[in-house]
Amino acid sequence: MADTTNDALAAWMSDHQISPGELADAVNDVILDFTGKLGSVSERTVFRWLSGEIRWPQERQRRALETVAELPVTALGFVPRRRRAATPATPPEDPSVHRRRFVGAAAGTAAGAVPLLATSAPRPSRVGTSDVIRLRDSVELLVALDARRGGHTALERASLAGAADALDLQQRPATQRVKGRLFALASDFTATAAWSLIDAGHPVRAEQHLDRALALAGMAQDHEMVMQCWNLRAMLARQCKKYGEAVAAAQAAQATRAARGSRFHASLAHARTAIGLAHAGDNRAALRSLGRAEDALTKADLTEPRATWISFYGPAELHSLTAIVRDLVGDPAEAEAASYRALSSLPKSYRRNRAYTTARLALAQLHQGDAEQACTTSAEIFTIMAGDALPGRMRAVLGDFHRDLITLAPPRVAHEWADRYRTDWSTG
The missing domain is CATH 1.10.260 (434 Repressor (Amino-terminal Domain))
Known part of the structure; x- marks a missing residue:
């Protein structure tokens, strides 16, 4: 400003x-x-x-x-005119006035309690922008929890509760602008629920949530949310090994108004396309898309405020995606270097991303023939995620690591790794 x-x-x-x-x-x-x-x-x-x-x-x-x-x-930042109390005491706020609080999830999840929207208090008949702000804060809290712990079904439930709250408010008197924002928030919450299942490795329900999120984004006429849905669709299709669909979804993300109007968003869409193409075996096209992603991010203004859903993206995430593409196209040395660059710049709060990038680093080291170092690196994943079960998407990468370890390493090394980490790796 x-x-x-x-x-x-x-x-x-x-x-x-x-x-x-x-x-x-x-x-x-x-x-x-x-x-x-x-x-x-x-x-x-x-x-x-x-x-x-x-x-x-x-x-x-x-x-x-x-x-x-x-x-x-x-x-x-406001300053009183004269020397006196900064502001008259504000009377206690009626619980019915613009209040959306988070409470702990049901008993039994104390170690990683997921916030859920408390909706039992009576609400005002009129809905305004302050309700939108509070729901946005709720989305941010869920995104922060995801970055720390990863996707899980309790996060899905919390996200769907937020979507239901937004849609309930949408039925009350409000301006058209506020109603549109509530549809967008419902889309954001629903997409967050879908992402939690993608990360947890539950694709069927994730696809259902994405269909709903995309419909809500259309009703909101919100181009950010439309791109978020296509980005997640590309990730889901890749997880299901539908690589042609993954590429098509990533290209749909490129075609959104959000990506056409922002180099930052375009960079993510090109990087997601590169991932799909690399999995599909089209190495030259994958590297071209990766180059476009790098070029777009170089030209983007990284200081501009971003929507919460895309806050994970930036140079560190692009390095992580580069590591995946480079390993898939047969350049594990460059994949290892990209993984190190990602780990050196990832925010500390992105614990799940750090563990996932570490798993990709271990794979890159293994693919260079350094099995002992790869096993040492993979051990760090369990330390990073200590206290929480590994999300399904991360366990899938470790499954790939184990299969390649059996193929590429001496039997003793593979057996020792499996004996030591099977419990932590295979349960969640």
């Missing part, structure tokens, strides 16, 4: 992917709930907050901002 002096507010808006117009709508919605009269905050008002022209909004606007952001206004 240009010409900004209120960096705290700008940072909060960027983190929550909310535009000035959306924030104005959300504040006005909350003022309506407080007072019975729609607020008068405009997009220009928000720009004046961001520029510092307005350093201390009106009281009702402050109260509404605190409700929307769930933060004191002083934490949003």
Whole structure:
């Protein structure tokens, strides 16, 4: 956001992917709930907050901002006019006003409890942008959990609960813009449920969820969500060994408006195409697509805010995908180098991705004939994921590793590896 002096507010808006117009709508919605009269905050008002022209909004606007952001206004960069308490005490919020809380999953999953939407509280009759913001936060929480633990059926259930909540809100009075965003959020939640099953290795239900997510994205007319669905469709088809379909889905992702209008998105679509082509045995085309992915990412602005679903992508993920393509086309040395580059730049919070890339590194080392080092590397996977079962997709890669180990390594090495890791590898 240009010409900004209120960096705290700008940072909060960027983190929550909310535009000035959306924030104005959300504040006005909350003022309506407080007072019975729609607020008068405009997009220009928000720009004046961001520029510092307005350093201390009106009281009702402050109260509404605190409700929307769930933060004191002083934490949003606003400064009182005189020396006094930063803001009048905000009365306790009625639980029916714009509240979407997460609670732990059912007893028995304490070690990795999955947040579920609590929907038992009565809701206001009118739905506004603040509801959209809170549901977006819910999606982000689920994505963070996936990055840490990987896909599992409890994550699927939590995601579907979020989709149901969004669709329930969509039935209530709201502007067409808010209704469209709720459809998009329902698509996002449903696609997250599909991804959790793809990662867990349950393709049939994943396909059903993807069909639903794509339909919801169409109703929302949301190009980001359409691309997300095609990206996941490409991954699912590859998992099911339908390589022609994987390539076609990745090319459909390339054709979306999201990919045509963003080099960043285009890079992911080209990389996904390269994976499908490499599995299909079309090595030259795979390397061409990989080159397009690298070129597009080089030209992309990596500082721009991104939708939550694509937050995993960037140079580290492209290195990881490069490692897969290079190994499949018969260049394991370059695959090993790409894996190391990925591991050196992956965020620490991406635990599942780190373990998966480590599995690909072990495969690349094995394919170069270094079985002892490959076994040592593969042991790191179980340390990285300690405390959680390996997702099905990762266990599939380790299955490939075991089969190649039997073929390429001395029998003693393969037997020792299987005896040591069979329990951790084969259960989940």
